[in-house]
Amino acid sequence: MKHFSLTLLAAAATLAALPASVFATDAPAAGPAYVVDATGRAVTAADGACWHNGEWTPALATAPCDPVIAAPAVVAVMPVPPAPAPVVAAPLAPRAVAAPVLLAPLPTRVSFSGDALFAFDKAVLRPESRVLLDDLVHQLAGTTSDSVTVIGNTDRIGKPAYNQKLSEQRANAVKDYLVSQNLQANSIVAKGVGETQPVTTSCVGNKATPKLIACLQPDRRVDVEMTGSKPAGN
Numbered sequence: 095m096k097h098f099s100l101t102l103l104a105a106a107a108t109l110a111a112l113p114a115s116v117f118a119t120d121a122p123a124a125g126p127a128y129v130v131d132a133t134g135r136a137v138t139a140a141d142g143a144c145w146h147n148g149e150w151t152p153a154l155a156t157a158p159c160d161p162v163i164a165a166p167a168v169v170a171v172m173p174v175p176p177a178p179a180p181v182v183a184a185p186l187a188p189r190a191v192a193a194p195v196l197l198a199p200l201p202t203r204v205s206f207s208g209d210a211l212f213a214f215d216k217a218v219l220r221p222e223s224r225v226l227l228d229d230l231v232h233q234l235a236g237t238t239s240d241s242v243t244v245i246g247n248t249d250r251i252g253k254p255a256y257n258q259k260l261s262e263q264r265a266n267a268v269k270d271y272l273v274s275q276n277l278q279a280n281s282i283v284a285k286g287v288g289e290t291q292p293v294t295t296s297c298v299g300n301k302a303t304p305k306l307i308a309c310l311q312p313d314r315r316v317d318v319e320m321t322g323s324k325p326a327g328n
Contacts, residue, residue, distance in 0.1 A: 127154035202321070204230060208247070208264065208314030214307070217263035219271060227268065230318060231275040242277070244268045245317040246286040249310035251302045254288055261286030268316050289313070 127150035129137045136144040136159055144159030211223040219227075234242065246265030248257040265284040273279045297309035 127151065127156075128159055202319060204233075204318045204320070206268075206316045206318070207311070208316060209311055211268070211316060212264060215260070217260060217267055219267050224271070227271050228275070231272060231277065234272070234277055234320070241321045242272070242282045243319040244272075244282060244284045245291075245319065246284070247291055247313060247315045247317065248289050249294075249307075249313040250289040250292065251300065251306065251310065258286055258288035261288045264316055268318070 127146060128144050129147050131137055138144050138159075206223075206226055210226060211219055213220065244265045246261035246263070246268075248261045248264075250257070262285065265286050269279075269282050269284040272282055292310075292313040293315075294310055294313050297306060299306045
């Protein structure tokens with residue numbers, strides 16, 4: 095307290111010794127770190143500088159008494175460029191997916207009446223038999239992994255060796271027709287089994303009577319066994 099009183103007394107003495115020009119009526123208002131007059135305005139020297147009191151520090155500098163110290167630093171604010179628009183990748187076009195091909199199995203066996211294909215005891219195809227075989231060609235057209243076996247059968251009338259040969263001739267006659275309709279020859283097998291695979295069981299006798307010939311008619315046939323598949327709907 096004593097030191098502060100002495101400081102004030104010294105300041106008052108200094109003020110008393112200052113010329114009248116120091117107390118300009120247009121002196122600026124000042125903060126608590128400056129020597130002020132009775133009106134609260136800063137006491138300035140002839141050059142316009144304000145007088146600091148014992149509490150002055152650069153942190154308490156105010157304008158206009160200390161314009162250089164008090165002037166706030168001007169910080170240049172650079173505008174922040176807008177963020178680039180996000181790049182949205184175009185959606186990939188859906189890949190075309192081929193529809194699955196539905197395959198239908200071929201009939202495993204088709205039987206043709208020997209009497210419908212051939213005259214009795216003959217191995218030459220009747221002209222009208224081609225209608226039946228053309229339907230078979232249509233079934234085989236467009237097949238995949240196909241295997242075709244043509245099996246000739248005879249009845250038991252006659253000698254077994256003769257019947258075996260006749261059954262082979264009939265099987266080959268059917269194969270030849272299928273090949274003539276653009277079916278692959280290497281996928282078709284023709285064979286004869288003669289009278290060894292009958293389907294009748296109640297026919298009596300061995301003599302070639304009209305009754306026995308009619309009774310044994312189911313035994314005279316050509317069987318076609320097939321494996322493979324083809325597109326459904328064809």
